[in-house]
Amino acid sequence: MTTSESAAAGIVVEGVSRAFGEVKAVRAATFTAAAGTVTGLIGPNGSGKTTLMLMLASLLKPDAGHITIAGFDPTVDTAAVRSCLGWMPDVLGSWSALTVRSTLEYTGRLYRQDRQSAARRASELIDLVGLEALADSPTRVLSRGQKQKLSLARALVHDPAVLLLDEPASGLDPAARVELRTLVRRVAGEGKTVLISSHVLAELDEMADSAVYLANGVTASKESVARAQAGVRAWRIKSSDDAGLVRALNGAGFGVDALTHERGEVMIPLGSETEASTLLATLVAGGVPISTFAPAVGDLEQTFLGLNAEDQP
C-alpha cells in the first residue's frame, strides 16, 4: 500500500493485538476507516474498544500487527501521527483550576501553536461546541455534558485529519446529541476520518457510514457481519385495528405463538427485507390499516446482537 492510499484510508489496522499481562485485551483487530467517512466502533463492555482506541491514539504500543494513521505509523512517526490526530478519551479529565478558554489555549500551545493562534482557535472552538457562557469559568464547575463538549473541543484544537471519539455522546442531552451528530458529519464532509465508539447504537446508526464490530478483542469478519445482518429480525407493526391485524397475520401463516405484543404494537420475526415487503403488501391488500411497519432495532444493533448470539453457542 502506498502512502497516498493509506492517507486516503485515514486509519488502517492490520492484525493488531495487545495484552496486559495474562489478559488479552485486543487479540486480532483488522479494519480500515476511509477518509471522509464516519466509522462506528461497536462492541460490548470489555471487548477491547478503549484499548484499541489507545493504540490508535499513539499511547499504547501494539504487541503485534500494524497501524497507520493518515499514512504514519504511531510507534515510529509518533509526532507525525499526533500532529494529525485528535483524541477524545472516555475518561473526562480537565485541568480543574483553569478556565475553559485557557484549557483550550494551553492545549493549542502544547500543539506548538503560538499564543495568538492558540487564543484565536480557542474562541472558535468555544463557539463551535457552544460553551460561550462558561468560557471564563474554571472547568471544575462544568457538568458532565459540558465537560464532554470541552473534551471534544480539545480534540479539535489542531484541526486534525483523523478524529477518534471514545463514547462522545454519553452524558449529552438530546439537543447536544443532535449538535454532535451535525458536527461529526461536517468534519467527515471536510474529508476527515472519524472513528466513533459508542454504546448508543441507534445514534451511531444515524451518524456512521460503516461500522467495525469488536468482540473479545477480535474484529468481526465481513462474512460474520453479513451473516448476522441476514439473520431473523424482529419487525414492529402498528395498526388501528389490532384484531384485524392479528387475523391477517394468522392468515399469512404466522401463528399466534410467533407474535408478541408490545406497547400497542405487534412484533413479528422476519427472515429478510424481501419477506417484509411481501408481508406488508399482503397486509395492505387485505385492507388492514397499517400506520407503522419497521424493523424493531436499527441495523447496527441487529448486527451487534446477531454477532453476540453467534459468539455464545
Next chain:
Amino acid sequence: MSAFLVGVGVVVSLELRQRVRTVAWYVLIGVFVALVAIVTVLLKIALGGFGADNSGGAIFSAIIYFVLLLGTLVAPALSGNAINGDRDAGTLATTQVTLVTTWQLILGKFLAAWVTALAFLAAAIPFLIYAALDGGISGTAILVSVLVLAIELGVVAAIGVGLSGILSRPLFSVAVTYLVVAALSLGTLIAFALGGLSVQSDVRATTSYATSYSSTGQPEQCGPPQTTSYPVPRFDYFWGVLVANPYVLLADAVPTAYDAEGYPTDLFGNIKLGVRQAQLPPDLTTNYDECAGDSFQSDFETPREIIDRTTPGWFVGVVIHLVLAVGALVWAWSRTRTPAAQLARGSRVA
C-alpha cells in the same frame, strides 16, 4: 532546542496555574514569612543577650536552615503526585497525545516543583538581606549557602516528580518522597550515631602517678605504670554517612568565618566543626607519666585547625543527591513515555 524549551515553558506555566497558584498556597507562604520573622526577631534578641556584636551570621544560617526544612517538607507534597496525580485526574493522557514530548513534560513538571520550593527562599529574602547587613557573614558564604540550598530543594523536587512517575498511586509516591527526605535528613544521622556506637575500640591508658613530691610540689618519684582500658565509639568510621545529609552538606559547603580565637561564628561553621571532629580517630593508646612532666591536656587544636586538616565531604554528597535526582527523572521518563510498551500492574494509560 528552543522549540524544546518553549514546550517545557508551556508545561511549567500550566503546572504552576493548575497545581500551585491557589489560595491555600498563598496562605502557606504567609505563614512561612511570619515564622521566619519570629525566628529572626527572637534570634536577634537572644544573641544580643550574649553580647554578640555580629549576630548576622547566626541569624542568616538559621534562616537558611529554616528554608531548607520547610522547603523539603513542602516540596514532596507539591511534586510527589505530579505525574500519577494527572493520570488519576485524567489529564495526563490528553497531554501526552499532543506534540509535547515525555522529556518536556517531566522537565516542565520538575521545574515547576522546583520554582515552587524556591518561592520559600524568595519569601525569606528580606530577612536574609537583614541578616547579611547585620554583619558577620561573608559574601561567599551567602552565595554558597543560597546556591546549595537551591540545589537541595531541586533535588527534593526531582525525586518527588520522579517517584510520581515511577509509582502509580499518588498517595504512595508522596509518602515515599517524604521517606526519602527523612532518610537523608534523619536516617543518615541515625545511621551515623548507631554505627559509631556499635563499633567500639578499647583505649589502653597507661598512667603513672607520682608517689612523692618535692617541697616545690614537683613529682619526685612515680609509681609503677598502671594500665586500664575502656571502650570508645568509632564515629570516624561512619562520618561518610553524613555527607548525604542535606543539612550537614550545606554546612560543610559554606566557607566558614572564624573569630579571633579560631571559633566559627555561625551555625554552619559549628555544624561543620562537629562533623569534621567525627572524622578524627580516637587516640587508642594514651600514656601519662606524671614524673615525665606530661599534662592531661593533649595537644590543643583550635576548631579552625581541625576544619583545615580534615576532609570536606560535601561535594560527594552533592554528587550523590544529583545522581538520585537525575536517576529518578530518567526512571520516570522510561515509565511515562508513550506509546507505552509495558504498564505497571493495575495501572492504565488513560
